[in-house]
């Protein structure tokens with residue numbers, strides 16, 4: 001009576017999940033950078049994405065500037081905003097109770113949201129598709145081109161950051177400053193500069209993710225909420241691990257894709273969190289986390 | 297003080313500094329000391345006397361712990377440095393080896409040294425990790441290992457090596473013997489003395505191990521409750537009966553824990569009795 005189980009569909013959902021996990025991992029990287037570098041959980045990560053998408057739309061679609069120029073301008077602008085936020089909000093709060101800092105980033109998120117609403121309004125904008133749409137076929141499995149390309153882009157960016165932190169002197173100094181700021185200071189590292197740089201990097205990562213997400217869906221202030229979906233990823237991966245962000249991104253990607261495919265859209269938002277809760281019961285600091293999450 | 301100690305600008309001159317934490321807790325009360333160029337000067341004192349605070353005041357770390365210099369002056373090579381940020385002091389040649397080693401545990405030995413190269417920014421000097429590995433061959437064997445897995449002695453070597461990589465003129469060493477076996481302490485102190493001789497680095501050496509410190513230092517200060525209570529050339533200090541009794545561990549064991557105030561007390565009593 002029952003139709004035979006559709007293995008192809010399962011494989012397709014799973015693969016789409018893996019590929020869309022790349023973008024989740026990229027957004028998670030933004031959180032991990034700031035948490036590792038400055039000990040702050042930045043709840044305004046989604047707003048960095050939003051700003052990136054809106055800046056890019058303004059420059060590329062409204063002002064009709066070339067794509068690469070628009071991209072460069074957007075990344076520079078969001079990095080500048082991130083640096084400003086670090087200087088004006090986070091640095092004065094250094095040493096304050098964790099809860100104050102947390103509230104500050106949440107407040108920052110809604111402030112940025114308000115700015116976007118005031119400047120661009122609550123309308124939906126159509127972004128031009130940036131990534132090639134031609135689907136990839138693996139045998140009978142069909143994966144949308146944008147999903148695959150977003151994965152490749154995310155992988156490239158994450159790889160670039162990993163190499164930067166491993167091999168460049170500033171990257172190594174940033175890791176040193178992140179693990180022990182006082183010692184970094186007495187070794188000649190300008191810790192304020194490395195912290196500012198950390199925020200700027202996270203801003204760039206968020207902006208790229210925002211542009212990609214915006215171009216794959218559409219542009220509205222709801223985009224800022226996309227990063228909150230990534231909370232499951234960073235909780236699972238452990239806030240201080242890039243490797244954790246990658247693995248957790250892929251896992252959550254697959255879970256989301258499977259639940260969306262079999263159970264429908266509404267459940268999709270809940271299942272990742274339930275899964276994460278179950279995993280945390282076994283591994284309280286996430287899959288790769290090393291430190292206790294003191295700041296939350 | 298002898299002539300040699302006052303001629304020319306000293307590597308370091310601390311004059312009468314008062315240090316307060318959190319706007320209320322006063323830890324240093326008019327502390328003064330001098331490190332003549334090229335010398336090793338020992339700073340001794342029991343736990344909580346304010347030795348580490350003194351080093352933090354010099355290397356600019358106090359603001360990071362809500363501490364401040366309330367009064368007095370600190371001069372490095374003749375220039376006032378009371379309010380200079382720590383990374384700038386490092387780049388001007390002050391190398392602070394913090395108490396408890398503080399290696400970057402997730403970084404390899406090599407990466408620890410690369411990070412320390414930041415002290416050379418703006419000085420047109422190339423980092424010389426090979427020089428560090430000459431002084432500490434053990435580190436060279438472990439150069440690609442993560443520092444968290446080094447032994448305590450090796451971590452202390454890395455901490456010293458890291459500061460040395462920044463080509464300091466003045467090194468502040470905070471209890472390099474802490475928690476190490478006597479044999480390792482001996483090795484490390486030998487290398488510290490060599491660095492002083494061969495690289496011409498002036499040193500302020502904070503220690504609880506007075507014997508080890510006096511072995512390589514030319515001059516010594518003993519502090520208590522935030523100020524210096526006795527100072528002199530180490531060859532004189534080691535012969536001082538009070539220093540022997542209370543800091544070099546001669547006499548009854550429990551005496552080593554007594555404070556210098558008790559020494560005065562004890563002297564007075566001795567006078568009354570005789």
Ligand SMILES: Nc1ncnc2c1ncn2[C@@H]1O[C@H](COP(=O)(O)OP(=O)(O)O)[C@@H](O)[C@H]1O
Pocket residue numbers: 317318321323341342343344345346347348349350361
């Ligand atoms: N960050 C700080 N905040 C408040 N008090 C401090 C701080 N650091 C040290 N102290 C206090 O200052 C005194 C001297 O400490 P310290 O300089 O570490 O002494 P030592 O190195 O000689 O053992 C101690 O009583 C200690 O409790």
Ligand SMILES: [Mg+2]
Pocket residue numbers: 347348349395
């Ligand atoms: Mg101390």
